[in-house]
Amino acid sequence: MFNLVVKDILIQKKRVLFALLYIIFMVIAFQNMGLVMFTVGVTACTYMLIMTACAYEDMNKSDIMMNSLPVKKSQIVAAKYLSVFVFFIMGTLAYAAFYGVVKLTGIPLGISPVNMTNLISGITSVCFISGIYLPIFFKVGYVKSKIINFVLFFSVFFGASYLVTILQESMSIPWLNAIIEFVSDRGETFTAIVFLALILVFMFISYLIALRLYKHREF
Amino acid sequence: MNILISNTSDKPIYDQIVEQIKNLIINGELTEAEMLPSIRNLAKELQISVITTKRAYEELEREGYITSVPGKGSFVSAHNKDLLKEARMRIVEDKLEEAVSAAKTIGMSLEDLKNMLCILYEEV
């Protein structure tokens, strides 16, 4: 399965570099975004990488080739989900590197740090997008999923900027407030673990749906 | 060993192979106990079906020209001396028949033909 993840990177080559550089552009373009900068930047970059990987999957009807090889459909699907996390890590590292450069050279740019809150909100938005997108992709392929994907991206793109705000200021909903307070009372690490667990459960359910759809697909 | 296949000929390909291998044996180009190429190898070289070469070898075996030893291959039969002689005599007969009909078309007498044959027999 590892080789299928590497394939998702190899397939894009120059675009990987482009996507990573895109983070710099995002940071510069969204100077007034404050804390959400990391989430938006890294999500955009990861999203771009996932989309390109999926696009190339469709280009030569490679599903025909992949499904003629001795590889389980569950591995093909799982590899894509794994790629999402790998892309996120790549994006994060690129962001961190840029952050380092900015701080060391003293370039007058506002850049939010890579902290726990940022990482959590970043992975949440990445998983949210791909958790919804990938089952659709595995059902109909890249070309047909384009429109849905477009809508999805913009809703999440703008939604992401509210995500952190909502999480931090949603005091108006009492039960949500109670949960947030309960969780945050136990410290940042606990909050992080709860969040990660929720994300993983979400991704796992998404994976099961995607696999089911992929198993029923014909090529 | 030469085998030429004609795809346009009306004669089945296996038949062409049988004919040509027979001739090779009769002419002595393939000698007793000599190993023939395998069915699969011959098919590959001639770019024809394995079924075709298999059938040709079966035919040759049936007629006693070759023997197949399972796992070893096919060999030119050792017990076909008389068969060979007979076959060769048939060739002589065929050629003589040809000569006779050629002689007849130009009205050559049997006497003249015999004389010619005697002279040729001495000379060759």
Next chain:
Amino acid sequence: MEPILEIKNLGKSFKDFSLKKINLTLERGFIMGFIGPNGAGKSTTIKLIMNLLRKDEGEIRIFGKDHIKDELEIKNRIGFVFDENHFYEELTVQEMKWVVSKLYKTWDDAAFTRYIERFQLPLNRKIKDLSKGMKMKFALTIALSHNAELLIMDEPTSGLDPLVRSELLEILGELIQDENKAVFFSTHITSDLDKIADYITLINNGEIIFSTAKDDLLNNYGLVKGDKKVLDENLRESFIGLKENMYGFEGLVRDRNNVRRMFGDRVLVEKPSLEDIMLYYTRREQNV
């Protein structure tokens, strides 16, 4: 020993086409050509074998095993070549091989190198920059580099020049030296590949017309030509397909020697090509 490929009552329906309970059997050590016009059901059949399409009914057994239950094991022992390139075009030959080789249990790197050298495939070139012939050769290289016992090819020579086709012919001849192996390939033009085919299966409109030894076809069938005056009921009935024009007729019969015996010099009887046979069978379908 059980057949290497066995299809029983295989059916699959689409909106505008259906495969009607087809049957065919291929034994080890032989090459089968799967011929028929475009849209006859060749690709559908091959996709069903590879489980790329889900069958509606019937059974497919490869190496004596169920093609779905033992899918992974079967695919380890199959080499495939499709009519177009389905490899990732952005990858180089070397990279694509790396991805694929990890998936086969019996990958043979030495064999891969041998074919790469033989076909002179540039390892560092992207697949999209290979010519059509080279793409096919690359697919063939992958197909032959994991000790596959069964080679399945869907129109492997479509759009390729005669030189590449003859190279493929040579490779298949070498492959079949091993009598445990078998080749199943489809084609809509009866190409040079048919030369080495042992069996020919003709499919038309989702139905198998015949599946038989090629020699039986070529040694028995006949192309009969002659004056329309000769064309009595008796002769008419023996035709599989018949074409009439202003100057005479031409038709295909199952037993050319019989026609020769019956009509002697009054008709011209020739050995047909596979193309003739395919055309007459499929045209008859249209006429009816």
